[in-house]
Amino acid sequence: NAGVTQTPKFQVLKTGQSMTLQCAQDMNHNSMYWYRQDPGMGLRLIYYSASEGTTDKGEVPNGYNVSRLNKREFSLRLESAAPSQTSVYFCASSEGFRLWGLGSGTRLTVV
């Protein structure tokens, strides 16, 4: 039982490159999330998925796309990376009000 697994842990991109961050959870949670965290700040919601096949924009969706491939997996794609997207990205999952899992983070630098 690994909880929430994110890959990669670190990535450096050049401006304009694209990449996909992968997230998988093995807790059978319905809801999954992608957040970004800038230095010294709280986590801001990029996109979330309340169930398989549904996705909704969060607080800061611009420049990102997501795919809820199945109940386990929720990927985040940067089509054309920009320096403003340099951040630490966290994937999370939840079920109801108490069950909650958080990934270990992906540190992305766009140069």
Place this chain on the structure above:
Amino acid sequence: TQLLEQSPQFLSIQEGENLTVYCNSSSVFSSLQWYRQEPGEGPVLLVTVVTGGEVKKLKRLTFQFGDARKDSSLHITAAQPGDTGLYLCAVVSGGYQKVTFGTGTKLQVIP
């Protein structure tokens, strides 16, 4: 407008002092969580509070959920350098049970 406002934003205190940080909102929540995040790491769940007026203790940390379930506080007694970190509150809200994080309180405990 932030759903969850945390205060203070920054706090620097001497070892042995007491402190309280706050998480406030105008909305009512079914539950609220507190996390601590150390530099370079992901947030780690400290506690979940679910009942209005609930008080939970975790060693020197005391968490309280407001009677109206709109706010919460975290009190640390005799702070230690190991308490240094970013403290985040988070709630589950909305029809899709979206998890939202607060703005964060950055705590530094000086030896």
